[in-house]
Structure formats: C-alpha cells, structure tokens
Amino acid sequence: MMDRTSGSKKVHRADKTHQHINSAYSTGEVKSDAPLKGSAKIMPDAKAQILLNSLRNLIFPLIQNVVPTANDKACGPEAELFLVALQNYIVSIVHPQTAQNAVAGLSEKVVNLDGTYYSLSSMYIKVFKSKIELDSPQVHLKKDEVGRENALKAVEVTESNMVIPRHINDEQSIGLQSLLTDLHERVFNRLPIRLLYFKKQDDSNLLKISLLYRSEIYSTLTEALTRRYMCMPWNDPDRLWLIDSVTRYAILSHTWLRSDSGEITYDLWRKRDFDLLHPGYRKLVQFSRAALEDHGMSLGWMDTVCIDKSSSSELDESIRSMYKWYEDGSICITYLAESASVAEMANDLWFTRGWTLQELLAPCTLKFYDCNWNQLTSSFNDKHHEGVLEQIKLATSITEEELTGYKYPTRKTSIHPISRRMQWAAKHRVTRGEDTAYSLMGIFNVSMSIAYGEGENNAFVRLIKEIINTTKDGVLDIFNWAGTYHSTSSFLLPSNPQAYLQRDENLNVPDIPMEPLIVTHLGLRVPVLIFPFIETNIRPAEFAPKGDFFGMGTIRFAEEQWGSYPLTMRNCLILDASAFDSKNSFNERRYALIVLNCTGDERIINVPRQCFAIAIEYYNTEVLMSPLTAKYKVHTSHPITFQIQSKNSAMVPVQRDIWDAPVYHLKPSELQQHGIQFLSMYL
Structure with missing residues (x-):
C-alpha cells in the first residue's frame, strides 16, 4: 500500500503490475486496466526499438486517414506520454476535431463492479496533471481539468470537422454527414451539459467512469454513430433511428445525503477531493452499475456531479432544462434510500422532496431501486406496476391516469388543471425556499431566470405570472384557491402552493377568458x-x-x-x-x-x-x-x-x-x- 506520509510508492510485481497513485485525494489500491511495460529489465536499445515501432504504428494510420487509439504502450510512462502528446499534436493538424480528446483519462475513474472496493484509474493521473501541456492551433489544454474543460467549451465542435471514412460512396457520405449534423444539434441543444460515460474494461470486472462535457460527448457519439452507420446498408431506413440509439442515457432521481460528507459534487470530482469509500461516490458507482448492467446504458446523468454550481449561467440553464432532461432520458433510475420493499415506498422521504415531483412525472420509463440498490419490481416500467401505482397514489394523491397520461399524445402534465398540478406540489418541501417555484417550471412548461435570494414568495409569484403570460386554455383555473395568504401584488394570486389544497375539484372554467389577463x-x-x-x-x-x-x-x-x-x-x-x-x-x-x-x-x-x-x-x-x-x-x-x-x-x-x-x-x-x-x- 502507498505510504501517504512519505509519498513513496511500493510496487509489487507478480503476474500483474500494480501502481499506486501518490495523491492526497485517494486511498486504497489502484488497479490498472493494462500492465505497465516500463521496467529496469528492458535495455535502452530495446526501449528505443519499442518506441520506434510505436511511432510507426502511430503515424501510419494517421496518414491513412484513420485516427488510432494509441493502445500500444511504449517502454515506460515517459515514452507513453511522449506518444500521447505526439498523437494529439498530429491529430490537431490532420484531424482538428479530435483535439479535445488529447488528455485521455483525466476525468476517468475505474471501479470494481463486484462492490468490494472502489479505486481510481491507474492512467498516470498524477503524471498527466503535472506534465501534459499541449499547444495546438485550436486548443490549449491546461494542467488541470478546469483548464481542460474551459478549452473544450471554447472549441465549437462542428459537423464539418468530422472525418468521413474514405472507403464509402458519395451517397453514403452524404447520409453520414446528415446524421452527424443532426447528432450535433441533439448533443448541443437537447442533451445535458455533462454526462457520465461508463464502460467495462475489456472482460474484467472493472468499470471506467468518465465525466464528459458536450464537446467530448459529441466526439464519443460520433465514433459510435459512424461505426453503426457503416455496418448498415446505406439505404436502410432504420438508419434514421441511429441518433436516438446512440444518445440514450439513464438519469438518476434521488434524495441528497444528509451526512456531513454529503454528495460527490462536480468540484469534488474535479479535485479528486474525496475518499474512495465516500457514500456519495458509492451511490454514483451503484447508479453507473445499474445503468450499464441492468439497462444497457453507457451514458448517465446525476445532478450532484454533472452540474457546476459555481457557474451561475450553468446552474440557470440546468434548472430551466432539468424537466426536459428527465423527459428525454431513456430511463429514470429512482433510488429510494429508506425503502426495502414496495409496501414501504409511500413512507419514503423521496416522495416529500420538491424536486422529485418533476422526476416522478417527466420520465416515460421509471425504475425504482431499494435501499440496497436492488430493483423493487421485475416490471420493465414501474409506472405501469399496480403495486407501485397504489403506493404513489397513497404518498402523493396522483392517480394512474395523471401519472402516465397514456391517453394523450401531447405533453402529459398540460392536460391537468393548473390548480391540480399545484395541489400535487403543496406538500413537497425544499431546502432553499425559491426551489418551490423553480422545481415547478417544467411541470407548467414555463421558463424564468434563477435568482436565489429573492425569497420563496417572490419566486412563486413570478412563477404564477409566467403561467398567466404563457397559458391560454384553462388559465382561469389558476385562481382556484382559497385562504388568507395572497401575494402583495394581487389578492388574486397566492403566495405558495399550499393555497391550492382546498381547490374546488368540480370547478368548470372556460377554455379562454373574455380578455387577456x-x-x-x-x-x-x-x-x-x-x-x-x-x-x-x-x-x-x-x-x-x-x-x-x-x-x-x-x-x-x-x-x-x-x-x-x-x-x-x-x-x-x-x-x-x-x-x-x-x-x-x-x-x-x-x-x-x-x-x-x-x-x-x-x-x-x-x-x-x-x-x-x-x-x-x-x-x-x-x-x-x-x-x-x-x-x-x-x-x-x-x-x-x-x-x-x-x-x-x-x-x-x-x-x-x-x-x-x-x-x-x-x-x-x-x-x-x-x-x-x-x-x-x-x-
């Protein structure tokens, strides 16, 4: 094991080579996905020969219009770093669009899927962070991940930068270019800002987890889309569904940990400032495992780690877009930390939190997991499981028809009266008062700026005004409330959702008012x-x-x-x-x-x-x-x-x-x- 006080490494060599990272942010053994080839037993001449062979294997494919993955290792870490740097320098000239992949592994972690331990990837993270600094005409990759991501944000990856494989005919090329254009629009306008990317390491039980920004997502999905496209007949109509297939992602719904350690946030992930037994990290790993093994998803979104809350613009965009992200997700994995069976669901804290209401309503497919990360039912979609629906109604009063909206092809929540949707939210609680309003934007299909500090009542009144300004049919139902708590701007407008608890269920209001409100x-x-x-x-x-x-x-x-x-x-x-x-x-x-x-x-x-x-x-x-x-x-x-x-x-x-x-x-x-x-x- 690594001596964290002295900073020395003890390397045990047997059938495999294990390397330990000297980092104040990691503990435990770090297992490599490939054994190191650097060793004192290799003579200098042999090292040089290996390096020359590696250079040849690296440069020839690039000249032939193929971007290699540089899987061939050289004789040691320094030589390997040289190869990676050289590859990215050549790629930046020959294939500029792949420059954003220059520092592979910076945001990656490798975990053991059997749950016995969790460890960082042994991809020379310490060495990369201290030695890699590449310069290219388009990207300047800095020493830390913040600089790396800022560089990625500065580079607008466009479909024109995509390398089209050489051995395809013109019609195939046009078809692929059209798909890549659509993929670019999907990634930069509909997918979350960041996504977790996870895959198994070869045939081992190790899971590699990466946190990708949009440019990296586009690059990763471009490769997958091109590979699938080339395996299909060029005139196959099903190729139009390729974009949907490669952009499928799982999304997590959960309640935040209340312990002192809390969740793994984006800042902690970037700094590697957490213990590998951190409960938030274990939750992230379990979500990744469930998405990959149970549902075949290699992409996932988790609010704690995928949102940089230090950026006000990113936080604003994330909150405004969150309902849509849950709605577009292929599956919503819902973790009930206080439930061990379906019969216990109604009493789970998850049903009382403000943000989880939209996470219950928006997804088409919902799967509940118990406190041990086991699926609570064998159903493909728990929104159609009779026992689950009974518990949801008991906890929230939301009926099956309200939850599924299967009779209506349009946006599910819009078919229900405004006062009824407010009634759903009346008993939900939030940590920040303003989130009472912010968490309801997607349910009412409105958008407004995020302004923490304005107060709960002011935020809710702004929400009500946005609903009035954007709703035509049934807008008068917004006045279907009673009580003494009205806003300071109008006694027709309530100051919180609790005013709707006494709504009149039989109220019949006209579709459109006589004049604009x-x-x-x-x-x-x-x-x-x-x-x-x-x-x-x-x-x-x-x-x-x-x-x-x-x-x-x-x-x-x-x-x-x-x-x-x-x-x-x-x-x-x-x-x-x-x-x-x-x-x-x-x-x-x-x-x-x-x-x-x-x-x-x-x-x-x-x-x-x-x-x-x-x-x-x-x-x-x-x-x-x-x-x-x-x-x-x-x-x-x-x-x-x-x-x-x-x-x-x-x-x-x-x-x-x-x-x-x-x-x-x-x-x-x-x-x-x-x-x-x-x-x-x-x-």
Missing part, C-alpha cells in the same frame, strides 16, 4: 362580472331580485376576526334588490361577488349558470364600481361557487355541446337591469 403595477387586470350580494342566515320565502335573475350561495369564510365578530359559514342572497339599498349596508360597506369564469364580446356576454367567484368588500355610496374602486378580498376557506337562476322558466341556459358549461346570453345593455356589471378591474 394583464399583470400591471396596479395589480392583475381581469375582465369580470360583478354581482352584488347581501349576507343572510335565513332563506326568505320570497326573493326580490333586481332583474330577472336571482341566486343563493353558501360562502365558507375563513376563521378570522373581521370587525368585531368571526366570519364563518353564511348564506348569501345574490342579485337581491336589498343589496342595492344603502340602508341595509353598515357604514356604507357593501359586498360583491367578482365572477371570473365569464366570456363574451361586445355583442353578447355569457353569464355562467355555475359561477366561480371571489368575494370583495368595498366602501362606496355609488352602486357602480370603477376599475380602481378601493376594495378588499374577503378571505374564504374554500373557493366560492354559486348558481344563478331565472324567474322566467322559459329562459334556460344554453350549451354548445356536452363539454361546455351552461350559460345565459345577455346583451351588455341588459346587464345593469339585472344588477350585473361588466368591468375590467385591477385586483
């Missing part, structure tokens, strides 16, 4: 119908409606002090003539119901039979209100719905089809005689 500095500008009402605890035998309509509803007021008495459940007469009599109002205080689910145009106003409203209190000696009339929302424990009826039995609400709610058609000139006012108000 506009967010202003005065509040939310909304077209509404205003229905005066008066409170009563006794249902009178005779109604005295203002016009041809009357109605009655029950409002469940929030339990709080209002004036000198607590407001509780009260009956209300709507459009009753007495509501317009100032003698019946205390201190000129009036009540009105602001009906939100109304539609129409300048000719006809559609007054819904089943109204969805909020209650306001205002002080005004005039009957009619103005857009800026001073008003206050009356807090209720549930959304307000009520029915209106006509005195004239011949007047019945109409429906265009069975999906529409019944409405009365009124001309704008008739509204006042019925005690209804149409107005665009700032609420």
Whole structure:
C-alpha cells in the first residue's frame, strides 16, 4: 500500500503490475486496466526499438486517414506520454476535431463492479496533471481539468470537422454527414451539459467512469454513430433511428445525503477531493452499475456531479432544462434510500422532496431501486406496476391516469388543471425556499431566470405570472384557491402552493377568458362580472331580485376576526334588490361577488349558470364600481361557487355541446337591469 506520509510508492510485481497513485485525494489500491511495460529489465536499445515501432504504428494510420487509439504502450510512462502528446499534436493538424480528446483519462475513474472496493484509474493521473501541456492551433489544454474543460467549451465542435471514412460512396457520405449534423444539434441543444460515460474494461470486472462535457460527448457519439452507420446498408431506413440509439442515457432521481460528507459534487470530482469509500461516490458507482448492467446504458446523468454550481449561467440553464432532461432520458433510475420493499415506498422521504415531483412525472420509463440498490419490481416500467401505482397514489394523491397520461399524445402534465398540478406540489418541501417555484417550471412548461435570494414568495409569484403570460386554455383555473395568504401584488394570486389544497375539484372554467389577463403595477387586470350580494342566515320565502335573475350561495369564510365578530359559514342572497339599498349596508360597506369564469364580446356576454367567484368588500355610496374602486378580498376557506337562476322558466341556459358549461346570453345593455356589471378591474 502507498505510504501517504512519505509519498513513496511500493510496487509489487507478480503476474500483474500494480501502481499506486501518490495523491492526497485517494486511498486504497489502484488497479490498472493494462500492465505497465516500463521496467529496469528492458535495455535502452530495446526501449528505443519499442518506441520506434510505436511511432510507426502511430503515424501510419494517421496518414491513412484513420485516427488510432494509441493502445500500444511504449517502454515506460515517459515514452507513453511522449506518444500521447505526439498523437494529439498530429491529430490537431490532420484531424482538428479530435483535439479535445488529447488528455485521455483525466476525468476517468475505474471501479470494481463486484462492490468490494472502489479505486481510481491507474492512467498516470498524477503524471498527466503535472506534465501534459499541449499547444495546438485550436486548443490549449491546461494542467488541470478546469483548464481542460474551459478549452473544450471554447472549441465549437462542428459537423464539418468530422472525418468521413474514405472507403464509402458519395451517397453514403452524404447520409453520414446528415446524421452527424443532426447528432450535433441533439448533443448541443437537447442533451445535458455533462454526462457520465461508463464502460467495462475489456472482460474484467472493472468499470471506467468518465465525466464528459458536450464537446467530448459529441466526439464519443460520433465514433459510435459512424461505426453503426457503416455496418448498415446505406439505404436502410432504420438508419434514421441511429441518433436516438446512440444518445440514450439513464438519469438518476434521488434524495441528497444528509451526512456531513454529503454528495460527490462536480468540484469534488474535479479535485479528486474525496475518499474512495465516500457514500456519495458509492451511490454514483451503484447508479453507473445499474445503468450499464441492468439497462444497457453507457451514458448517465446525476445532478450532484454533472452540474457546476459555481457557474451561475450553468446552474440557470440546468434548472430551466432539468424537466426536459428527465423527459428525454431513456430511463429514470429512482433510488429510494429508506425503502426495502414496495409496501414501504409511500413512507419514503423521496416522495416529500420538491424536486422529485418533476422526476416522478417527466420520465416515460421509471425504475425504482431499494435501499440496497436492488430493483423493487421485475416490471420493465414501474409506472405501469399496480403495486407501485397504489403506493404513489397513497404518498402523493396522483392517480394512474395523471401519472402516465397514456391517453394523450401531447405533453402529459398540460392536460391537468393548473390548480391540480399545484395541489400535487403543496406538500413537497425544499431546502432553499425559491426551489418551490423553480422545481415547478417544467411541470407548467414555463421558463424564468434563477435568482436565489429573492425569497420563496417572490419566486412563486413570478412563477404564477409566467403561467398567466404563457397559458391560454384553462388559465382561469389558476385562481382556484382559497385562504388568507395572497401575494402583495394581487389578492388574486397566492403566495405558495399550499393555497391550492382546498381547490374546488368540480370547478368548470372556460377554455379562454373574455380578455387577456394583464399583470400591471396596479395589480392583475381581469375582465369580470360583478354581482352584488347581501349576507343572510335565513332563506326568505320570497326573493326580490333586481332583474330577472336571482341566486343563493353558501360562502365558507375563513376563521378570522373581521370587525368585531368571526366570519364563518353564511348564506348569501345574490342579485337581491336589498343589496342595492344603502340602508341595509353598515357604514356604507357593501359586498360583491367578482365572477371570473365569464366570456363574451361586445355583442353578447355569457353569464355562467355555475359561477366561480371571489368575494370583495368595498366602501362606496355609488352602486357602480370603477376599475380602481378601493376594495378588499374577503378571505374564504374554500373557493366560492354559486348558481344563478331565472324567474322566467322559459329562459334556460344554453350549451354548445356536452363539454361546455351552461350559460345565459345577455346583451351588455341588459346587464345593469339585472344588477350585473361588466368591468375590467385591477385586483
């Protein structure tokens, strides 16, 4: 074993040569994927001959338009480094697009798949980091991995740089070039910024794990795509699916470790600043093993190590894109650290975390793993496993139809009402308050800037405003909430998802509002119908409606002090003539119901039979209100719905089809005689 205090190495030579890395960041034995060939037993002349042979084997393929892998080792580490440097220098001239692969192995680790130990790759990491510095016309590879990745970011790998194999006809060449163009678009616009790349070392039980940036991903997948393309008939229509096959990746969903050591972050991976028995590293290895062995994936994404949180722009892009990354992943491996069986799933901490909601909804294929990294079911997709679905519903209230959306070809979550999706998130918790809003962007298909420090309420209100600005169908359902916690900018907008716990499940709102909803500095500008009402605890035998309509509803007021008495459940007469009599109002205080689910145009106003409203209190000696009339929302424990009826039995609400709610058609000139006012108000 390596003496970490003295820095010396003890090399044991038997059938294989084992090398140990003198590094403050690694412990344990480091096993090589190939034995070292450098030895004192080889004479200088023999070394020179080996080096010459290696140079010949390196240069000839490059001249013949083939990029070698330089598997032939020279007589020692220094000679091998010389070969690698020479190869990359020649490649940078002959094949510039492969220059980003110059320092192979810098971000690689090798682990034993049997789980008995985990070790760093013995690919001369210490030597590479201290001695390799290549200069080429396009890339300057610095001594550490940060410089290496910055260089890769600076090089825009384009399909024009790709070397097309020489022995193919023109039609094959055109087809391959087209595929590479599509691959470039896929990698740089749809795949995550970084991906883990893992593969077995030959026939051994060792797993090599690399962390690749987009340029490296493109280079790696280009090789795989070209190889598969050349093995197929040039006119085979299935070649169009090659891009999908080479870009398949697994994605991990998990809860972060709460121990002091925490997870393996991008910074720790870059610095190698962790023990090989680090629990976060073991989780990463288990994820890689599951992706490769159980699902045949050589690419994977794990949020802890694949996001550089020190870069604000990268963090912003990652959070905005995360839902899409989970949606595009071929399989989502979900690790339940507190569950040993399906029956225990509902109580797992995973179901309570804010970010895991999108990780449950977005993927098409989901596989749950227990605390020991065993698959919880034998099902190909746990989203269709009856026992799992029961546990998901028990933990989240999300039904099978809501989870799978298999009846709908469009984006799955968009078919569900806004208030219902908010209700899913109401009981989820996050570490940073702003993540309550950020973790819901993908579920509502909106995008907004990330600004940690703005506060949970401000972030959530920004989310609500983005939903209003980008949603057309069913947008009025965003007001289907109740409670006392509204935002400071508008009392129509809640300040957190918990306000949606008391949503009205039977609420029927029109697909499109009468006019656009506009967010202003005065509040939310909304077209509404205003229905005066008066409170009563006794249902009178005779109604005295203002016009041809009357109605009655029950409002469940929030339990709080209002004036000198607590407001509780009260009956209300709507459009009753007495509501317009100032003698019946205390201190000129009036009540009105602001009906939100109304539609129409300048000719006809559609007054819904089943109204969805909020209650306001205002002080005004005039009957009619103005857009800026001073008003206050009356807090209720549930959304307000009520029915209106006509005195004239011949007047019945109409429906265009069975999906529409019944409405009365009124001309704008008739509204006042019925005690209804149409107005665009700032609420």
